[in-house]
Amino acid sequence: MITYPVLTEPVKIGVTAPSAGLHFDQYSLLERAVERMINKGYKVEIGNTCWTQFKGKSAPAKVRAAELNLMLHDDTIQFIFPPWGGELLIEILEYVDFDLKKPKWILGYSDTSVLLLAMTIKTGLATAHGVNLVDLRGIRSDSTTAMWEEVLHTKPGEEVIQYPSEKYQLYWQHNIETDWIYHLTEPTKWKTITNEPMYIKGRLLGGCIDVIRHLIGTPYGDVRNFQNQFIQNEPIIWYFENCELNVTDLRRSLVQMKLAGWFDNCSGILFGRSGANEKMGDYHVMDVYLELAEELNIPIAYDIDCGHMPPQLTFVNGAYAEVRVYHTGGSMVLQKFI
Known part of the structure; x- marks a missing residue:
């Protein structure tokens, strides 16, 4: 059986960079996105890996995995939302603790999809392939992008329908x-x-x-x-x-x-x-x-x-x-x- 995470209010988001982090001149992208999430009623915890980027990755593999593991096993965090993708997420897989005590959503795309697919294949935990966090820094979201919230709030046994974008x-x-x-x-x-x-x-x-x-x-x-x-x-x-x-x-x-x-x-x-x-x-x-x-x-x-x-x-x-x-x-x- 597939296991589906369930979000309960208030939702706390864990932001970590299992692939790429941000350079200093990109910090405002994440800061604005986090502000949008807080204004929508979410609580947000930001990991240290988000603020570093060196040699094609946010941090060494074991450091990235350790921060991700902490958030995966933190019962106060219901939802893992990396800032964006990158190139070398695959380096951390051997250090990730896939034995979760409490199911939680992971959302993203690009290089993040390595973690998403590995998690679902290995554990049967549903994961969500969709928008990156930094892409939610705008004042508004188009109707297609905005569906991420409805999808993640769908409960086990329920259904959700999505349609093609207009443009x-x-x-x-x-x-x-x-x-x-x-x-x-x-x-x-x-x-x-x-x-x-x-x-x-x-x-x-x-x-x-x-x-x-x-x-x-x-x-x-x-x-x-x-x-x-x-x-x-x-x-x-x-x-x-x-x-x-x-x-x-x-x-x-x-x-x-x-x-x-x-x-x-x-x-x-x-x-x-x-x-x-x-x-x-x-x-x-x-x-x-x-x-x-x-x-x-x-x-x-x-x-x-x-x-x-x-x-x-x-x-x-x-x-x-x-x-x-x-x-x-x-x-x-x-x-x-x-």
Whole structure:
């Protein structure tokens, strides 16, 4: 069975940097985000790792893991919310204490998805792939981003529905901030590779493919055991977002996942929008999607709200989901905490 954390008021957030911290000139990003959380009624505890960044990480692996472990085992903290992702979270996994006495939410994306996926696969604890804390520093949030709160407040046995955004951000413009932080200018359109409607059911798993692929062959990426132990061999719906991979690297990663058995009993795959997916000669990302769909004989949707071209849905790893994609509109992701 999947274990779902339950938030009870007042909610205390633990902010730690298991991957990247902030340089001095970035401190205001986190300070403003924390202020927003406090104004919304949350209590916030900020770890020391958030304020340091050296050699590609916030601190040495054991230091990052120790701070994370303290927050994971602090009964007053209900929710772990890293400031953002980074590059080297995988270094801490061997030092993380996954034996939690009290379930709590972990929310984030990018490199944070390594921790999210490892936690769910290894323990059956639901984790949330969604907005980073620093992206909530704006005066407002668009309706898609704002759903993180409703999702995390959903109780076991209940369900929550999310819909495609109206518009998405094509380019990051960190030097020009809006009340929403994001610059949502391009019309959103979820697509299927067959141009036909898609309806799939299963348990959600996924994250940033650049980094979660490195869990293959480790104790933190044993998908088969997760299926057997926690979801009674129900089918999986995989969702992926590509941060930096060109199409051949994406293809290699997906083939490795297939060979490792990650796609055994898979009901469908969702790919997020990506500013990467750089073609190699005449080899395009659509070729990658089509080849994978033919090999696995499953439906595939793409350009969904997930990843580094915000906004994004809040996907709960381990949750039962029903995904509908229509070209006439009305697409949706329903998640049930069962």
